Amino acid sequence: MNRGVKEFHLVAEPVVREFAPGFKGNLWGYNGQSPGPTIEVVEGDKVRIFVTNNLPEMTSIHWHGQRLPSGMDGVTGLTQPGIPPGKTFVYEFMARRPGTFMYHPHTDEMVQLAMGMMGFWVTHPREKHPLIDEVDRDFCFLLNAFDIDPGSFTPKVMTMLDFNVWAWNSRVFPAIDPLVVRHMDKVRIRIGNLTMTNHPIHLHGHEFLVTGSDGGPTPIGTRTYEVTQDIAVGQMRQIEFLADEEGDWAFHCHKSHHTMNAMGHDVPTMIGVQHGELASKINKLIPDYMVMGERGMKEMSEMEMPLPDNTIPMMTGYGPFGALGMGGMFSIVKVRRGQRRDDYSDPGWFKQPPGTVAYEYPSAPPALVRSHSDH
């Protein structure tokens, strides 16, 4: 705070980000991280942001969703010259409306977004707002995607659609923390999308309301209960729900290719192909050869195959019942009684009450009645 102005300093620079243990990327970000630091202010705050460019090319920052003077909007060539390497520019404006926003470059966006330059911005309401509830838990993350060949470290910036690292805050499951909440907490999750495609984000076990976007709080009359919310490119959405069901609840993008990690996207379909002796014959020539997917691909989630130095298996993560077969944009909302109010630490796996887990039927199942479409 400097004479009534809240000051921030963002340094655009190369960063090394760990997507998951054993898998790092050479990215661009802010202040040593990608995404950059989350900026939190209060409605009506005067804000001054110093932006220093330590990248090898010019940049700028666009304050996505903000009301501000046109000249502070951060569009290189349109509202300002680009910030040259080594220089610092200053942005000044008032955070005029409360909500969920983000920031990102508006210079060479294809490259700078593909390299991980983005950050979150939350403007809290100054007073009790009729459309903004108080919540017990307030999470936020950005959806981002990278194309990093197994064994390499730098994203391929020309990729338009075929990404292989589908991330939340530049992390991939199983390295994304669970969202830990107390039973009966009111929970808000703010999500922004700076990838090249939309992501239908799906919550198990609860219904939520979409209470806001980068356009502000949504009018009460427009809110509907959902279990999946599509988040288009360049959109922010905030969802809210009452965590009234104890358990471990999956929370993930519903595009099945987005809950996988690298190496899973170019494998031919082998279901029904009988390899027989083929694998052992090939193994004599290529010791690491593996037959993949003749009975489906779930078996791959438990395969220990040799990987290049810097990557992550395509489907990983273990739960109390075995391999989850999930990667990428996946996490778990853990609802617990007895979790302390300020405690976000992982309580471990949910202890399912006796008699509440799907079980193997001990005898012959009831006779199946098929529909007679062939008659």
Ligand SMILES: [Cu+2]
């Ligand atoms: Cu997705």
